[in-house]
Amino acid sequence: MEVLVYNDLGADKLKDKLKKVIGFLQADDFRSADVKKMIGTGYYRAKLDDTNRLLFSIGTFADKRYIFILEVILNHAYEKSRFLRGAVIDESKLLPVNSEKQITPGDTAPITYINPNKKSFHLLDKILSFDETQDEILHLPAPGIIIGSAGSGKTALTLEKAKILTGRVLYITLSGYLVENASLLYYSFDYENSKQEVEFLSFFEYLSTIDVPKGKEIDFRGFEQWISKYRQSHKIKDAYKVFEEFKGVITGSVVDKPYLSLKDYLSLGIKQSIFPEAERGQIYDLFTKYLEWLKAGVYFDSNIVSYNLLERIEPRYDYVVVDEVQDITNVQLMLILKSLHNPANFVLCGDSNQIVHPNFFSWAQIKTLFYKQDLKANIIRVLATNYRNTPEVTKIANQLLLIKNARFGSIDKESTYLVKPNSKHTGGVEFLENNAPIKADLNQKTKQSTKFAVLVLRNEDKAAAKAFFQTPLLFSIQEAKGLEYENIILYNAISGYDKEFRELTNGVTPADLDEDSLKFSRAKDKADKSLDEYKFYVNSLYVGITRAIKNLYVIETNKKHELLFLLGLTNFKQQSSVKNQASSKEEWQKEAHRLEMQGKQEQADAIRTQILKVQPVPWEVTTRGALKELFKQALNPELFNKKAKDRLFEYALYYNERGYFTQLAQLKYRPAERWEQEGKIILKRMLAEYYQDNVKALEPKLQKYGIDFPNELNLTPFMIAIAHGAEKIAGYLVQNGAKINVTDNFGRNALQQAILKAHIDASFKGKVINRFYDTLKGESTKVKIDNRLIKIDSHQAEFLMLNYMIAVLRTHLINQLDTAGLFFRLKNHKPAFQTLDFANFFDGLAHNIVPEYRRQRPYLSSILAKNEVNRDDKYNKKLFVRLETGLYLPNPLMEILIDDEWVNIYDMIDIDEIEKRQAVYGPKIISRIKNYREQLTKNPDAKIDPDKYWLDN
Structure with a gap:
């Protein structure tokens, strides 16, 4: 078989041994290479020497088999392999393979294309081989413009090109789904590059990193509803043409003003407007009404916002990669390119034949933007192969x-x-x-x-x-x-x-x-x-x-x-x-999930209604919004409402809210008096399918109410399965497209619930987190500080540290204040996080989740310190506030994006309710958190000295 080597293999110290083993594989001498199959993984290993191993896979293209060399595994450390995902490998149980004849068709993966002239390959979520044109583009220095048809592989090529770039890199496109997908592809198999830091942002997210716009971005549906009232008075025949004129001509096309004046608009050339000159006056009159309508703040125009932000943008990136650039207007592109330290360090990628967005795009206009730059070299390349x-x-x-x-x-x-x-x-x-x-x-x-x-x-x-x-x-x-x-x-x-x-x-x-x-x-x-x-x-x-x-x-x-x-x-x-x-119901469930991820909610809902026949749940769901009324009914001393008390008791049991047991017991609700004895029995009855990890027992509900139905406590099946270690159910739900970012009543998603459980029970790390982390982590966590979006990608060190804080913050505050308050008063400590908390939590997590260097206390301290709110660093994310040396809490001004709404992290855990429950020491720290938040809300530029403000007097 022909052998191809991963371009990022990095095995210089073992190159002689590697060459020898590759020779054995090419000669079909698998016995000499000591090849063994890792059953259930899709991978094989060969023996480089007594301590080091070579990981490879086998693929097929045009009825020919190829060996793909993926990784050198040093010192038998299979658990550190990028591709084995923390799997525990027992070499004594590997299956010997002595020749190619022992490999069945089911052991190989189909490959889309292999360049016969290349002996190496690239890798995203799958093996990539580039043709000659693609390979030339890959190695061309910036600036570059890549024009590619649908199916030409331009996004995959663009992502591989981004891997070559050094410094701070921005990958940006209009579509939020494309950005999320690109990020997940880029970091497939835990790809790392210490020479770069890449940010993946949709254009809306990019705007939000400068200043989060108020309202919703205007789309054609919203525009069509607005313009309908002018159809008769302004003789509107085609609302979309007007929308395109507003978004691609009057705004968007120029970069030296927010929009064209009437005089400028009327004087446009024949090819610069959709409408003939005779009709433009009436169109502009509509535009003035459009501007007045936008002032209400329900919608915003991204072109006008982009122009207004031009003066605020500062260079912060060494390279910018713009995918699907045909969807971007001139002023939007200018706002993006102004973020470059070197104006020529850009890569633009797109196809003008796929313009269905209103922006009047042409490559000629793109080149006009750069006419002042010395870009004499031929920077344009075309991908014409589909x-x-x-x-x-x-x-x-x-x-x-x-x-x-x-x-x-x-x-x-x-x-x-x-x-x-x-x-x-x-x-x-x-x-x-x-x-x-x-x-x-x-x-x-x-x-x-x-x-x-x-x-x-x-x-x-x-x-x-x-x-x-x-x-x-x-x-x-x-x-x-x-x-x-x-x-x-x-x-x-x-x-x-x-x-x-x-x-x-x-x-x-x-x-x-x-x-x-x-x-x-x-x-x-x-x-x-x-x-x-x-x-x-x-x-x-x-x-x-x-x-x-x-x-x-x-x-x-x-x-x-x-x-x-x-x-x-x-x-x-x-x-x-x-x-x-x-197609099977499972296939339809996956399709609904895929469409929902891409923002195609109408079609996803139609699948659930028409195909899956999903029904609303018949029980009452205790949502966060319904809690106040539930408390009122259950804790009413004048009326004994058993049903409400039962619901509150079950709610308190699941969320471990022990303060409610005392209040219920005082109202003669007997189960609350013996909650420690009865609680486990009640929870086992409520969550029987999950305790038994019985997929078949749960299936009738899944088929009737959908894969993400809420139970009485406002929890989806996936959330419960993860929180209770029901591995079979969790695996089944993942395969069938369960949502991972649904949150509980304290804003915690499934990852954060798993973290909370592992914080309490360390054995939970190996059982659930190590197995499901790739699914649980998603693409990023989005927070807002100083009205700026901070997107923390899941590969960054801050991601798991912040999610740990979010997961355990409420429990941390309540438990440390309630049960250990005396200790903290005596030791002059605060209920906060320190490096030891993170180090203890990381112990037992797989190496593909937390590499060895990220477990070290000096490293953890550096991440906390560089993101302190008072630190003077333009790359500071301002995630943490320091109470005193080594002790941190999440920034009290931090807001987290939950269901498209920004929620303050302390409101999310209901800090007011925590404050009411504290005694002696508690109110002091909680009130200071609230006071800190109030001071900085009134005066964002105020400098509060942590060493003075948080001291316990």
Whole structure:
């Protein structure tokens, strides 16, 4: 077998032994390499010498097997392996493999592409081999502009390119989902690079790191609701065109003012606006009303906010990587690039054929932004190979690009190219007439399958599609951007916009569509504004086509439309070739989770309602909001409400809120008098499935109420399974897409609940945290301090330390003040956190969770010290307040993002209620926390000396 070596292997000290073992593997001499299979891991190990091992996997491309050398494991320390994730490996139980013949097809993983000229590979969440163009781009120095079609691997290449960069690096794009996914890909298998610090931010998050905007960013749905009242008075025919003009022309296009003045707007050239000059006055009148509407603060315009922040932005990054740059406006891009120390250290990545956002983007405009910079070198590279879509789908996408070019001319030189398919799969494109029998047949065969999605051009077209198609996977093109499905049904996209697509074909003949003659050419008539007016339609159609990985089904009413003829869709069928397909409930649950993660809530909800038949829970849920009323009813001395007392008692048992037992006992509620004896029995009865770790016993509820249903205590099954070490249930829920960031009544998510349990019971670390940490950690924790977002990625040292504080803060304050208050008064200590707390907690956690160097007390002290609120350092996150040397609490001004709402960390744990419960020593520290918060809220610039303020007088 051919052997490829991970480009970041780093085995210089053992290179001779490595070369020798690789020779054995290439010669199929597995016996000499002492190869053994690690059953259940997907990995093999070879023997370098008596103490060191070589980890590798086996993959298949084009019916040929390859060995991928992944890691050198020193001193048998399998527990420190990046790839084995802390697994305990017993070498005596490994399975010997003497030759390739012993390897079955099930032991190998399919690989998308292998460059035959390369002996190394790259790695994100999977093995990557770059073609010659990709490899050239990878090693080009900044600045760089990467233009790549859908499926060209530009995001994977961009992330690998980011690994080469040093210093402080920003990866940014418009989509929050893409950013989160990119971060998780980047740090797959615990990738570390000590020469860099990378921040992954969506554009909204980037704005928020400067100053969190008030309100919600305006999107088309909100805009459409607002503009509806002016449809008659201003004769609005197409609200989206107005939205695009506001967001891409009047705002966004210029960087020296927040928006164009009326005079500037009226004087724009023919190609600089969607609307002719005669209509612009009325459009600008609408814009002034739009500005007045924004003043209410419900919505904000990100372009205007970006301009207002230009003067506040300071250089803070050594490199900036902008993905999907076609979704970003000029002023937004300027705000991003102003954060660079060196203005030329940027990498931009995108595809102008996929513009469905209102920003009037072109590569020519991008180059205009840099005209003052000396960027004489050819910094633009094009990725024209498609590794995702089948050749059949790519062919029709290319045909659309040829039509677009023939009709409108080239947008710019950089976008004048066709896509080369490289998928090894075959697919098909079927043209079907829009009639009831065909739709009924297609609907019947696909409505239960997660592999088919129906696309319509615009959101308002969904209603017509829903009349025939019952799949929950119904999207507008804008919603579908970033999604891919094996099969796409494109419903009436052309016929529904007959006039617009006739403009696309105006004057175009089949003779104009020669792939070999595609070249850069400007539109013949400069006054022809068709490209600007109709680009949404043609780009949307292109995006819709390229969402199909394998097969495309085009359903059209007007089967003789000129565009269909030019696309080669003339042989329409009266029956599709689709066979009956159905996906399991587990597959639908996973799809709902995936869509929800991408912000496609409408479709995720539709899956749960239509397919999974999820019902609301029949019991009363004790949410945080319902607690005050529950306390009022349960603790009313004049009315004995047993039901309310039962609920409060169960609530207090689960959350270990012992103060309520005394109050309930005083009201003659007998179970509270013997809560230590009865509590365990009651909890076991309430949570029987979890104590037994019985998936089958829980399944009926999961199927009826959904994978994330709340129980009476406002806890999801995943939260309970994690908190109680029900490993089988937790594993099942993870596989089926359970949410990990749902929080309990004290704002603690599943990770924080697991931490709290491990804080109390150290054995819980190995049982649950080590096994599920990769799932529990998510991508980041977001906090707000000084009205600035601070995003702490899960690979950073501060992440686990802060989450430990969040998890145990309430318990820490209550327990230390209640049960050890005398100790603290005598020793002059405070109920706070010190390095010993973190060191003790980290002891027993796997090395892939906390590397050895992060367990050392000097290192822990340095993380606490560098993030003190009073520390003068521009990179200070201000996470901690120092009470005295070595003792810290979370910053009292810190807010945590929970369910899209910012909540103060001390309000989250209900500090007012804690204050009421304290005696003697307690109120002193709690009141000081509150007072500190009040002082700094009134005067954010106040300097409070911790050594004086927190002293116990």
